[in-house]
Amino acid sequence: MQVPAPLEYERATSVDHALGLLERLGSSARLLAGGHSLLPMMKLRLANPEYLIDINDLHGELGYIRMEPAQIRIGAMTRHRELLESDALAEAFPIFRDAERVIADPVVRNRGTLGGSLCQADPSEDLSAVCTTLGASCVIRNRTGERVVTMEEFHRGPYETAVEDGEMLVEIRIPVRGGGSSAYEKVERRAGDWAIVSAGAAVWLDGEVIADARVGLAAVGPNTTGLPAVSEALRGKRPSEDLYERAGALAAENCNPATDMRGSADYKRHLAKELTRRALRRSVARINEGV
Amino acid sequence: MTVNGEEVTREIEGRLLLIHFLRDHLGLTGTHWGCDTSNCGTCVVWLDGEPVKSCTVLAAMAGGHEVRTVEDLEQDGKLDPVQQGFMECHGLQCGFCTPGMMMTARALLDRNPDPSAQEIREAISGQICRCTGYATIVRSVQWAAAHEAGSRTDETDSPETVATGTAS
The missing domain is CATH 1.10.150.120 ([2Fe-2S]-binding domain)
Structure with a gap:
C-alpha cells in the first residue's frame, strides 16, 4: 500500500491566502495543484512536505487561457484537458494540442495542471519542452509583488525551480508572432509515459525564408533544452529536407542525454536528431497548409 | 463532502487517499483499489462530475466537493x-x-x-x-x-466544458 507520510492539510481560498500560508509555513510546505506529480512522489518518499496547501479552489482565479494580440497568458491552474480542448490555443500554437494528446491519459489530464507540470521540473516533462520551445516566461508572485523569468531561469536543475519559499507560479506567458506554426514529436516506451526523447519546434516564415525558428528538447539534459544553435542555423534559410537534416544533426550535437532505463545515450541522440527534423518539417507544412 | 448525493462528514488524517476513504471509511467497496500509481484506473470515481483516479487524490481535497462512485450508477433499482x-x-x-x-x-x-x-x-x-x-x-x-435514447434527460454538455476562462 502506497500512501504519503503524515502531513498537515491546508486549503487556500485565494492566491493571497496561499501566499500568506506559504510565507508562514516556509520550506515545510508545498503547494498541491492537480497532485498527479506530487502525490506519487510523496508515496515514494521522494518528497516529504510537512504541510500541503491545496490550491485547487484557485482554479477560478488561475484557470484561464487569455489570447492577447502580443501574447497568450495561461493561468497556472489551467488543467491539461483545458489546454487540450482549447481551439484558440491550438490555432495559435498547435504544439500544445500535439503535446497534450500524449501526456498521460484522459483521466489524469482532468486533474494535472500547467503550473504543476512546470514546477515538477522533470527534464522529461512535455509542457516544459513546449514552453521552452515557445520562449515562454513564467510569472512568480510573492506577498510583495511579481517577477517574470524565462524558462531557462525558471528551471534551475532537475526538480528545482526559481520559485522560492513564500512564492508561487501564477501565470505562463507565451509571445505571439504572425506567420508561424509549431509541432511536437515524442517517442515513449508506452502510451502516456514520460518521453524517451521529445522535440518541439516553432517556425516563422517571411515569404519563403525562415524568419525565426526555435527547437526545444525533453529528456536529453538536466532541464528541457532550448537550442539557440539550431535557431541560428535556420534563420534566413529556405525550408528544405537538407536544412532539417542539418538542424537535426545540430540538435544531436548540442544535447547531453544520459543512458538510463529508457534508452542509451546514443539512441537518445538519434531520437533528438530525427524528432527535430520531424517537428520542423511538420511546423513548416502547417504554415503552408494555413493550419 | 457529498458522496452519491449524500452529505458525509468524517474526521480523517490529512494523508488519507480518497480511494481508502471511500472503501474503508464509508464501506463503498464498489470502487476497486488497484495499482496505487494512477496507472490502472480501476479506482476511477467522479469528482465534481469529472472522472479522476481516486488513488491520486487526497480525501481532504474532495472536502466540500461532490464525489460519485459506481454504486450510484443504479438509480431506483434500474441499472444504468x-x-x-x-x-x-x-x-x-x-x-x-x-x-x-x-x-x-x-x-x-x-x-x-x-x-x-x-x-x-x-x-x-x-x-x-x-x-x-x-x-x-x-x-x-x-x-x-x-x-439510452429517451432513458435520460440530461444529455446537455457537462458544465465543466466551459470551465476555462478562454477569451479571444
Whole structure:
C-alpha cells in the first residue's frame, strides 16, 4: 500500500491566502495543484512536505487561457484537458494540442495542471519542452509583488525551480508572432509515459525564408533544452529536407542525454536528431497548409 | 463532502487517499483499489462530475466537493445503460477493472452520446483490463449509447466544458 507520510492539510481560498500560508509555513510546505506529480512522489518518499496547501479552489482565479494580440497568458491552474480542448490555443500554437494528446491519459489530464507540470521540473516533462520551445516566461508572485523569468531561469536543475519559499507560479506567458506554426514529436516506451526523447519546434516564415525558428528538447539534459544553435542555423534559410537534416544533426550535437532505463545515450541522440527534423518539417507544412 | 448525493462528514488524517476513504471509511467497496500509481484506473470515481483516479487524490481535497462512485450508477433499482451494456456484451470477465471502466464510460456518454469506437478507446486509455477484454468493453459502451435514447434527460454538455476562462 502506497500512501504519503503524515502531513498537515491546508486549503487556500485565494492566491493571497496561499501566499500568506506559504510565507508562514516556509520550506515545510508545498503547494498541491492537480497532485498527479506530487502525490506519487510523496508515496515514494521522494518528497516529504510537512504541510500541503491545496490550491485547487484557485482554479477560478488561475484557470484561464487569455489570447492577447502580443501574447497568450495561461493561468497556472489551467488543467491539461483545458489546454487540450482549447481551439484558440491550438490555432495559435498547435504544439500544445500535439503535446497534450500524449501526456498521460484522459483521466489524469482532468486533474494535472500547467503550473504543476512546470514546477515538477522533470527534464522529461512535455509542457516544459513546449514552453521552452515557445520562449515562454513564467510569472512568480510573492506577498510583495511579481517577477517574470524565462524558462531557462525558471528551471534551475532537475526538480528545482526559481520559485522560492513564500512564492508561487501564477501565470505562463507565451509571445505571439504572425506567420508561424509549431509541432511536437515524442517517442515513449508506452502510451502516456514520460518521453524517451521529445522535440518541439516553432517556425516563422517571411515569404519563403525562415524568419525565426526555435527547437526545444525533453529528456536529453538536466532541464528541457532550448537550442539557440539550431535557431541560428535556420534563420534566413529556405525550408528544405537538407536544412532539417542539418538542424537535426545540430540538435544531436548540442544535447547531453544520459543512458538510463529508457534508452542509451546514443539512441537518445538519434531520437533528438530525427524528432527535430520531424517537428520542423511538420511546423513548416502547417504554415503552408494555413493550419 | 457529498458522496452519491449524500452529505458525509468524517474526521480523517490529512494523508488519507480518497480511494481508502471511500472503501474503508464509508464501506463503498464498489470502487476497486488497484495499482496505487494512477496507472490502472480501476479506482476511477467522479469528482465534481469529472472522472479522476481516486488513488491520486487526497480525501481532504474532495472536502466540500461532490464525489460519485459506481454504486450510484443504479438509480431506483434500474441499472444504468452502461451497466446493462456490460452485461449484454460481456464487458467484464474478472470484473476488477469494471467499476472504473463504467464510471469513465458514463462520463464519456454524458459529454458525447454517440462516440466512435476510437473515441471510446481514447476515453478508457488510462485504464487497464488485465483480462484484455477491451473489444467487449468498447461494444458494451456502444450498446449503452444505442440503448439510452429517451432513458435520460440530461444529455446537455457537462458544465465543466466551459470551465476555462478562454477569451479571444
